[in-house]
Amino acid sequence: MDQRVCCFCHRPFVLSPFHPEQAACSNKACQQQRRNRSRQQKLAEDPEYRAVCRDSARKWRANHTGYWKQYRAAKPGAVEHNRIQQRQRDQKRHLADLANNHSALDLKACAAGVWWLGPAAGVAGDLANNNLAAAQVFILQGSPRKPHPLQTSCKQHPSGLPAAPA
Secondary structure, three states: OOEEEOOOOOOEEEOOOOOOOOOOOOOHHHHHHHHHHHHHHHHHHOHHHHHHHHHHHHHHHHHOOOHHHHHHHHOHHHHHHHHHHHHHHHHHHHHHHHHOOOOOOOOOOOOOOOOOOOOOHHHHHHHHHOOOOOOOOOOOOOOOOOOOOOOOOOOOOOOOOOOOOO
8 A cells, every 4th residue: 555644744644546646634634724725726826716706705795794793793702802903903014114114314324223112023024124224123022901992993893882973
């Protein structure tokens, strides 16, 4: 019997005589990863398949118009988690915009050092394209603060607070 090593779990498995191209074992988790990889590859390579998937999702959303309102009402923890993640994405996007800002004065001739202090430890790499001045970046991580409850990150999904009377 011919044996191969699974490309996902890296364990040896007996090759099926009916599928000589087999690269994944029959383990349920490995088969799920194989299907996911295959789908992602097909989405990237086949524009017609991508369009069919997009149209299918649009059709489902049109047929289930109240789904997200019900979901958010039933799972407030998931809603708050999504808000936190959205704020982090917004902050990262904002820092990326700052990193690519080329409209400031030419600071290369200035002898002053530039220091950036803030809680966003994972975004120092986003400032790599800033060609305004040579700088040393030090990030001081503080204790996480809870976000202000009245801030909304997305205009389409309000915070759930009642609207002010007009």
